[in-house]
Amino acid sequence: MRRIIIILLLSGSCLFAQRNEKDINASFELQEIALLDMKPSNTNVTLALVAPKDSGEKAGIIMANNSKWLNFTSAIRKGASARNVTVKIDGGNIPKGLLLKLNTAPFQGRGKGVLGNNVHVITLSHRSQSIVQNIGGAYTGNGVGNGYKLTYFLEIQNYNDLDINASETISVSLTLSDF
């Protein structure tokens, strides 16, 4: 009889004990993110050739505002493939006899994470080419002085084809994407 009383009391206390404790969940859903920007964003790069002062000299190249800073934020899943920043000419054609090149300097700034590696110099074309590879979860920092410094420059490929009066506007697009 005593045992029965004890068992009843114990079971009663266990049932009531559930009432003084309650739980709820707190959940935070992080999504994949791929954000890319250039700073300064409101200026065009201007590259120009000038005729040599004296015959026999090389043509001069004028470059103004030819540097930009590549800022990005990237969030990826565990085990997902890394990301690249690719670049290609979206509109316009390079005047004959010239090459448009892009130098990507190593990362600088206050960013953190798996920021990737730069590909130093490429010749721009209508085909996508990587300029930063192996990006994981990372942010570069925002604004000039943060991220990868891109510098556009011209090279004369063939003097025979040059037309000093030719002018062309070229659009370049950059994409942050998975492999």
Next chain:
Amino acid sequence: MRYAVFLIVLFSSVVRSQEVKVSSGWYKVMKVSDIYGAGNDYPEYVESRRKETKLHIKAFPKSKQKDLYGSFSVFVHQEPVNWHASLELSVRRTSKGKGKKGGMHGGDNWHQIHRFSSRFFKLVGKKDGVDLQYRIKGLSVLLPVDTYTTEIVFTVLNL
């Protein structure tokens, strides 16, 4: 044997002397729009609505005297489900709720929720609709994309 029965009766009366009910938890989806421009991380911390959760505390079994004069302590701790060590969750009380008498002490500053139970606030008498707000620190694009979840456990004791 009589002592054992006496102790069990005493113990059962203690655990039966309060009840807590809790409304919904907090589910936050972090979006691209939470990042202020490419190159930045998520903000340092994110706060829920000021009335994200409501707590209701009363005596159990029903006791008019304890609902008026009973002294209760609310403890809180977390039991991670899918969590990351860099995440820091805190809670604070943003209202006193409704009750006939009695005061409330503590809980109106941010109180970090640990894995061990710690006293959140004290109160006297029954209270309905005590509002709670949460704050999460440490959300970052550096963490693998996932849904991070923890259980927040509220315990009320007659202390």
